[in-house]
Amino acid sequence: xxxxxxxxxxxxxxxxxxxxxxxxxxxxxxxxxxxxxxxxxxxxxxxxxxxxxxxxxxxxxxxxxxxxxxxxxxxxxxxxxxxxxxxxxxxxxxxxxxxxxxxxxxxxxxxxxxxxxxxxxxxxxxxxxxxxxxxxxxxxxxxxxxxxxxxxxxxxxxxxxxxxxxxxxxxxxxxxxxxxxxxxxxxxxxxxxxxxxxxxxxx
Amino acid sequence: xxxxxxxxxxxxxxxxxxxxxxxxxxxxxxxxxxxxxxxxxxxxxxxxxxxxxxxxxxxxxxxxxxxxxxxxxxxxxxxxxxxxxxxxxxxxxxxxxxxxxxxxxxxxxxxxxxxxxxxxxxxxxxxxxxxxxxxxxxxxxxxxxxxxxxxxxxxxxxxxxxxxxxxxxxxxxxxxxxxxxxxxxxx
Numbered sequence: 001x002x003x004x005x006x007x008x009x010x011x012x013x014x015x016x017x018x019x020x021x022x023x024x025x026x027x028x029x030x031x032x033x034x035x036x037x038x039x040x041x042x043x044x045x046x047x048x049x050x051x052x053x054x055x056x057x058x059x060x061x062x063x064x065x066x067x068x069x070x071x072x073x074x075x076x077x078x079x080x081x082x083x084x085x086x087x088x089x090x091x092x093x094x095x096x097x098x099x100x101x102x103x104x105x106x107x108x109x110x111x112x113x114x115x116x117x118x119x120x121x122x123x124x125x126x127x128x129x130x131x132x133x134x135x136x137x138x139x140x141x142x143x144x145x146x147x148x149x150x151x152x153x154x155x156x157x158x159x160x161x162x163x164x165x166x167x168x169x170x171x172x173x174x175x176x177x178x179x180x181x182x183x184x185x186x187x188x189x190x191x192x193x194x195x196x197x198x199x200x201x202x203x
Numbered sequence: 204x205x206x207x208x209x210x211x212x213x214x215x216x217x218x219x220x221x222x223x224x225x226x227x228x229x230x231x232x233x234x235x236x237x238x239x240x241x242x243x244x245x246x247x248x249x250x251x252x253x254x255x256x257x258x259x260x261x262x263x264x265x266x267x268x269x270x271x272x273x274x275x276x277x278x279x280x281x282x283x284x285x286x287x288x289x290x291x292x293x294x295x296x297x298x299x300x301x302x303x304x305x306x307x308x309x310x311x312x313x314x315x316x317x318x319x320x321x322x323x324x325x326x327x328x329x330x331x332x333x334x335x336x337x338x339x340x341x342x343x344x345x346x347x348x349x350x351x352x353x354x355x356x357x358x359x360x361x362x363x364x365x366x367x368x369x370x371x372x373x374x375x376x377x378x379x380x381x382x383x384x385x386x387x388x389x390x
Binding site: 012016019020022023024026027028030031032034035057058059061063064066067069070071072073074075076077078081112113115117119122123124125126127128131133134136137138139174176178179 | 213217220221222224225226227228229230231232233234236237240241244265266267269270272273274275276277278304306308310313314315316317319321323356361363367369370
């Protein structure tokens, strides 16, 4: 009887400890999943392939937005100063890959100054051999209809400002608007989003 | 529940405890993450190497080797300072005198951007900020006339000065001296 009781107690403790650790893992894992994978959020604005949060950098940010920004865009500014949009798919919804080439084209956004930067999926810059990491309101050359265009990918494309994306991993494009117009601040969904389309086949 | 067996009651309380544990762990991680990341930025190895506590530091222009803070902007030159107002006000002055975009942003220990001032607000004038904590030194009589008092939501925080550079090589002779006008010191 004594042996049986001791065995049961050890067994119960082991089960309890396993379940407790499982609950901790579930709680922390679900937090990580929500922050890194969940695409739903009441503060997310989706415009074409681009999305942005209306509360990025704001003291009014909820704790999920604050944690997500800390992971993916620490030290962001509020939208009266800077607005951020991010794209990790092309216009058809296919995930962006660094080994593929893309054309990004659009009209300069309604802001005092803007830039589009190519990041790897760890949110750091690619090791670009030409040291070109972005196209911005200073360096962009507009065509006859007032549009800019750039290419991303492992090789340059004729006539396009090239942002090299060496390797084979996820690609994230970030559009920053410095001192955006009041209209856009009030309604971030009014952005005319730059198009993102694949250049050639990408196996 | 009255008629439940010992085993049933045991599992009921286990499920309850486990559910509460999972929820608490979830919320704690979401709450703590920005604070932990900010702590790393303000007190980690890089911060110590740059000696930026109540002192301005000037990181090199952003490139692929810039891996201390996610999403570094290659179009900005940064000047930084970790402020600690626990022992008294911290004074921040700068005089970039640029007509292109620059800003000074202050972040609390929870990563919130609680203050920003830019070239549009200041023009080509100098700025003089006195960072004070909530409480007694919020009304420090030594604040000079014309200085702007900023009450910080946390005793420790991060200052980030951004100076726009669309073409660094062409502009560095003007922009480098401008961003190095940032001074940050304990009063």
